[in-house]
Amino acid sequence: MAFLQGCAGIAQTTINPLCDKNATEEAITLYYNLQKTAQSGFLFGHQDDLAYGVNWRYEPGRSDVKDVTGDYPGVYGWDLGGLEKKSDKNLDGIPFDKMRQFIIDGKKRGGIITLSWHLDNPLTGKNAWDTTPKSMESVLPGGASHEKYKSWLDEAAKFMLTLKDDKGKLIPILYRPFHELTGDWFWWCKNNGSPEQFKALWKFTVDYYRMKGLHNLIYVYNTSDFVSRADFLEYYPGADYADVLSFDTYEYSPPKPEDTSFIQKCQKQFAIIDDIAKEQHKLIALAETGLEQIPYEKWWTDTLVKAIGQYKISYVLVWRNHGWNEWMNPPHMHYYAPYKGQVSEEDFVDFYNLPNTFFEKDAKALSLYKK
Incomplete structure (x- = not known):
């Protein structure tokens, strides 16, 4: 947590740094401010933070992060999975009407919004984790699933075009499509298509959104683990x-004192993307991370902070606090941010109080949406 003096706002900008050359003024302003803010620290984010937590759901104003720190996260993560089926709720059970209001409320308080989309496999109709061969190919122009995919993009665009602030302006969104593409668990992952096919899918999707008038999207390219620049x-x-x-x-198991593999892996990957980002004038982020159930009481200050190190990242987001999860094998408590009484609670407060960690009060003080 840090209330920085003199960093609220930026000078009038004349150059659009975003890949969308018709980007909204609000998206351009946010991007410039995130670039500036990253020089001093990073925003902390949490998936589904306002919707539910450990042992509670849909309690107005509640957040596990807020219960512990007295403050909301600076970044709110949400997922669009379910829109493709015209469902009234997403794949995690959150009604889209509630999600819309959570997004509007979070932005109004100064928080940043990021969206992912676990969309079903258009070829088979099964879920995002169905990796039937040639699924990616089927979505491309001329493919068997292309028209279906376009109709799904229409549904996503329809929803995102309703995300407006109290002045009727589209809320800037950090949009993270086809996430973890270097893995092998989603139909859009690299094991299911060539580089040329994936690039064509990405470009078609971005161009389609632009055609639909979604010029408020800040596009987040997102991989799973990787070993080199290439x-x-x-x-x-x-x-x-x-x-x-x-x-x-x-991180998948509590770290032992001699085991710094998670930290070293993050540092190596940050080094690679930091070089590319500097060449291309891009932001960098740790878009998803965490240690389930956080059994290491010092994980926040002794592991996550060291994993980020001195790299100037824009934000880090930990996954959701589902609570008791029946579908996992075996069923168990599933959460990535502490709640009151959790073993890492005190360390999370120490993490919150660091001068380079920004939560929602910091985001508001930094006036990230203002020139």
Whole structure:
């Protein structure tokens, strides 16, 4: 947490830094301010933060992060999965009407919004984790699923065009399509299509949104783990189609004192994307991370802070606090941010109080939406 003096707002901008050359003034302003803010610290984000937490759902004004720190996260993550089926709720059970209001409320308080989309497999109609061969190919122009995919984009666009502030302006969105593309678990991952096919899919999607009037989207290119610059860039659609370079990576077991592998992996990956971002004048982020159930009481200050190190990232987001999860094998508590009484609660407060961690009060003080 840090209330920085003199960093609220920026000078009138004359150059649009975003890949969308028709980007809204609000999106341009946010992007410039995120670039400036990253020099001093990073925003902390949490998925589905306002909708539910451990042992509660839809309690107005509540947040596990706020219960612990007295403040909301600076970044709110939400997912559009379910829109493609015209469902009234997303794949995690959040009604889209509630999500819309959560997004509007979060932005009004000064928070930043990021959207992902676990969209179903258009070829088979099964979920996003169905990796039937040639699914990616089927979505491209001329493919068997192309028209269906366009209708799904229409549904996503229809929803995103309703995300407006109290002045009727479209809220800037950090939009992260086809996330974790270097993995092998989604139908859009690299094992299911060539670099050329993925780039074509990405570019078609971005161009389609632009045609629909969605000029408020800041595009986040997102991989899972990678081992080299070439690995990260193999499926990259190019600087004209992305604004933020990011990766997702999780720690899967409590770290032992001698085990710094998670920290080292993050540092290596940050080094790679930081070089690319400086060349292309992009932001960088750790778009998803966490340690499920956070059993290490010092994970926030002794692991996550060290994993980020000195890199000037725009934000870090930890995954959702689902609570008891029946569909996991075996069923267990599923959460990535602490709640009152959780073993890492005190350390999370220490993390909150660091001068370079920005939560919602900081975001508001930094006036990220103002010139």
